[in-house]
Amino acid sequence: MPEPLPRAASPWLELLEELPGAGVTAGDAGRVALRLHGVAAARVDPQHGLAEGDVLVVAVGADAEVGDLVVWWQGQLDQLALAEVSDGYRLDGVAGFPAPILMGSGAAQRGQAGASVYGVVIGRLRQLQAADPQQR
Amino acid sequence: MTAPTEARRVVFHVDLDAFFVAVERVLDPSLHGKPVVVGGSPDGRGVVAAASYEARAFGVRSAMPMARAVRLCPQLVRVRGSRDAYRRASRAVFGLLRELTPRLQKVSIDEAYLDLSGQPLVAGRAFDTALRLQQQVRERFRLDLSVGVASNRLVAKVASGASKPVGVLEVLPGQEQRFLAPLPIRKLPGIGPATAERLHGLRIQTLGALVDADPRRLEAHLGRDVEGLQMRARGIDTSPVRPAQPDALPKSISHETTFPVDRSKLSYLEKRLAELLHATASRLREREAVARTVSIKLRLTDFTTLTRDRTLPHPGREDADFLPTARQLLEDLLDGRTPIRLLGVKLAGIERGAWQPALFEEAKPARTSD
Numbered sequence: 001m002p003e004p005l006p007r008a009a010s011p012w013l014e015l016l017e018e019l020p021g022a023g024v025t026a027g028d029a030g031r032v033a034l035r036l037h038g039v040a041a042a043r044v045d046p047q048h049g050l051a052e053g054d055v056l057v058v059a060v061g062a063d064a065e066v067g068d069l070v071v072w073w074q075g076q077l078d079q080l081a082l083a084e085v086s087d088g089y090r091l092d093g094v095a096g097f098p099a100p101i102l103m104g105s106g107a108a109q110r111g112q113a114g115a116s117v118y119g120v121v122i123g124r125l126r127q128l129q130a131a132d133p134q135q136r
Numbered sequence: 137m138t139a140p141t142e143a144r145r146v147v148f149h150v151d152l153d154a155f156f157v158a159v160e161r162v163l164d165p166s167l168h169g170k171p172v173v174v175g176g177s178p179d180g181r182g183v184v185a186a187a188s189y190e191a192r193a194f195g196v197r198s199a200m201p202m203a204r205a206v207r208l209c210p211q212l213v214r215v216r217g218s219r220d221a222y223r224r225a226s227r228a229v230f231g232l233l234r235e236l237t238p239r240l241q242k243v244s245i246d247e248a249y250l251d252l253s254g255q256p257l258v259a260g261r262a263f264d265t266a267l268r269l270q271q272q273v274r275e276r277f278r279l280d281l282s283v284g285v286a287s288n289r290l291v292a293k294v295a296s297g298a299s300k301p302v303g304v305l306e307v308l309p310g311q312e313q314r315f316l317a318p319l320p321i322r323k324l325p326g327i328g329p330a331t332a333e334r335l336h337g338l339r340i341q342t343l344g345a346l347v348d349a350d351p352r353r354l355e356a357h358l359g360r361d362v363e364g365l366q367m368r369a370r371g372i373d374t375s376p377v378r379p380a381q382p383d384a385l386p387k388s389i390s391h392e393t394t395f396p397v398d399r400s401k402l403s404y405l406e407k408r409l410a411e412l413l414h415a416t417a418s419r420l421r422e423r424e425a426v427a428r429t430v431s432i433k434l435r436l437t438d439f440t441t442l443t444r445d446r447t448l449p450h451p452g453r454e455d456a457d458f459l460p461t462a463r464q465l466l467e468d469l470l471d472g473r474t475p476i477r478l479l480g481v482k483l484a485g486i487e488r489g490a491w492q493p494a495l496f497e498e499a500k501p502a503r504t505s506d
Contacts, residue, residue, distance in 0.1 A: 021298030022305065023318035031318050049261050057305075059314045069308065122311035123295065124263070127303040128270060128280070 011038040011096045013056070013071065013080040022057045022123060032058050032119065034071065034080065036095070043096035050082070050095040054126050058119040064089075069121040072100045080118060091115070144309050146262045147377060148250040149284040149292035150233060150269070152226075153301045155246035156186035158279050159225045160215050171196070171209050174217040178202040181394045181477065185217060189301060229277055236269060241377045249289050251377035266304040287312060290373035293325055312371025317344030324368060334358055343369045385425050385486050391415045392480025398437050400475045406463060410455070412481040413462055417455050420483055426451035428485030430458045432465040435478035442469050451487060458483065 018025045019033040039052045048069060056071070064070045068085045083091035083100060093099040100115030152158065156174040161167045171191035176182020182202035194209035206212055226245045234240050239251040252262060266283040273281050284295030285306035292307075294316065299305035307315045316324070322332050324343055334357050340346050346354075346369040354362045367373075391412045399405060409432075420427055431445035444465045452458055462481060470476075 019298070021300065022315070023298075028318070049264055057315070059311075059317075062314060065310070068310075120311070120314065121308060122314045123305055123307045125299055125303050125305040126263075126267060127299070127301070128274070129302075 010081070010098060011036060011043070012078075013037070013082070015077055015080075016055065019055065019057065019125070022125070024057060030060055032060055033125075034058055036082075039095055045095040048084075048094055050124070051126070054124050056082075056121045057123040057125065059122050060119040062120040062122075064117050064120050069094070071118045071121065072115045073118040074100075074115050082121075091117075144253070145287045146252040146255070147286055147289050147292045148252060148262070148266055148269075149286075149289065149296040150248050150250060151282050151284075151296045151300070152229065152246035153280040153282055154186060154188050155226075155279070156217060156222055157188040159221050160217070162225070162278050163218075163221060164215075167213060167215070170213050171211060172213045172215065173202070173205055174215055175202050175205075176216075176394070178206045178214070180396045183394070225277065225279065229273055229279060229281075232272060232276065233269070236265070239377050239379055241379055249292065249377045263304060263306045266306070270302070270304060286371075288371070288373040289375055289377060290325060290368055291315065291371045294319070294323055297323070307371075313347070316369060316371050317342065317347070319343050321346055321369075326365075326368065331358060331360075385423060385488060388431075388482050388484040388486065389416050389419045389427070390431075390480060390482035392433060392478055394435075394478045395476070398475030398477050400470075400473060402467070402470060402472065405466060405470070405476060405479060408479055409462055409466055409481065410459060412479065413458055414455050416481050416483050417453065417458060420486065421453055423486075425486050425488055426453045427458070427483035428452075428487070429483065430461045430465065431480075431482040431484060432462060432469065433478070433480035433482070434466075434469050434476050437475050437477055439477075444469055445482075445484070447485065451485070 013034040014037055016024070016033040016035055022033065024031045024033040034056045036050055036052065036054045036056065039050060044051050058071050064085045066085050066087060066089065070083055070085055070091065071080050072083050072091060073080050081097040081100065082094050083097065084094050086092050091100050157172050160172065160174060169190065170188070171194060172188040173184045173191050173196060174186045175184040184196060184198055184200045184202055184205050186198060187196045187205070191205070191209055191212060196205045196209055196212065202214065222245055230240065230242055230248060233248060233250060237250050237252055237255060241249045243249065252265065262285050266285050270281055270283060273279055280302045282296050282300045282302060283304045284292040284297070284299060285304065286292040286295050287309050291312045295305040295307050319342060321327050321335050321340060321343055335346065338349065338353065338357055340349055347366055351362045351366060354365070358365070393408060393412060428451045429445055429447045431443055434442045436442070446461050446465060448457070448461060
């Protein structure tokens with residue numbers, strides 16, 4: 001049984017019900033929207049600029065290329081994490097997420113399930129809070 | 137230190153959220169939080185020009201008859217609207233956008249494309265730049281906008297629609313096709329109701345299915361540029377952002393009116409036609425331009441819309457240059473019985489100056505009164 005990622009130490013991704021304009025609807029396995037939580041300001045990824053509350057639109061099961069931002073997992077939706085595919089198809093953790101444990105690594109050799117790419121991040125959304133009319 | 141430069145193509149599609157309503161709320165803050173529409177009276181033939189998100193939650197939509205909107209949402213607050221205020225607000229916001237880049241193409245009063253390719257973006261990231269822009273527009277004008285960020289106009293436009301309200305949605309480079317694939321075909325700009333119906337007839341519901349479809353089969357049913365259509369469905373679009381020239385002429389000038397009650401009498405319609413044509417041709421003359429094509433639009437009681445146009449042998453500028461053709465088009469469309477709800481006139485094929493009376497008219501001998 002793979003161990004869940006420790007939330008106290010890591011940011012985490014919340015699965016959203018739907019994001020209709022981006023083609024994400026409840027029950028659609030081909031596309032999910034994930035909200036990024038627990039990203040401390042100090043951990044905001046300098047390259048991707050990901051921040052607390054950002055919504056990531058993810059194509060599930062898509063083939064990843066070098067340079068893609070991907071979501072990886074160990075078979076359970078509460079273990080989703082972010083990484084970037086770098087040269088040699090290595091997955092590097094971003095925005096404070098840990099790098100995954102891959103098949104063939106020590107963890108896999110200990111008989112644990114290895115990490116795999118869950119989907120490719122194709123877009124990201126950030127929405128301002130609706131302005132407070134009292135402040136207008 | 138030099139700011140980093142975005143090497144890839146970066147296009148923003150900027151769309152002001154519920155713009156007319158938002159301007160009304162700046163003018164009258166008591167409208168905040170209420171279901172508000174801008175438009176004509178429900179007692180007459182008014183339609184909804186714009187609806188707040190609160191009104192939309194009741195099913196109220198733009199172009200809906202106001203009477204129906206009021207039935208759907210009895211507590212609806214209706215304001216008549218102020219075109220001048222909208223124009224002023226639009227000019228102010230687009231002035232700010234032009235500070236970011238002069239490569240701005242305004243496509244309507246509340247919508248524009250910006251090309252930021254090669255710009256030394258302040259923080260090096262298009263996404264952050266869009267967020268800052270959104271924040272600045274709110275702080276300076278108390279208006280909200282949504283921004284689609286992508287590698288081309290087409291995908292940026294779809295992305296801004298998906299980001300509403302008050303969002304910035306960036307489609308990551310290289311992911312355009314994946315972003316579009318699950319969306320309904322009508323989300324692609326350029327696919328109208330007729331094309332959509334034909335595609336649905338082929339059981340093509342999504343843009344991904346359109347990409348995968350056999351082009352020969354598509355061509356047999358659509359009879360149009362299938363290759364271009366499939367390219368667009370893949371998210372490929374090389375069309376440039378075209379900044380307007382300072383003295384650019386509009387493609388067309390039009391005026392239309394909705395009658396308080398449906399009308400079918402030719403004499404009444406001809407009188408209104410002459411008034412509309414005068415208003416339209418006056419705007420043409422103000423721009424020292426000429427036009428070559430006259431169009432008439434009629435909307436019937438059942439909302440069927442009929443249009444006819446005709447191109448003149450010589451460009452015209454005066455009311456009298458267009459009126460006989462406009463009258464003929466009107467007569468061609470009318471059967472004398474069907475009630476008409478709306479009448480419109482459009483002048484197109486607009487060019488700079490160069491108006492001169494037809495040569496044969498110049499050659500006409502002056503009439504004498506003997």
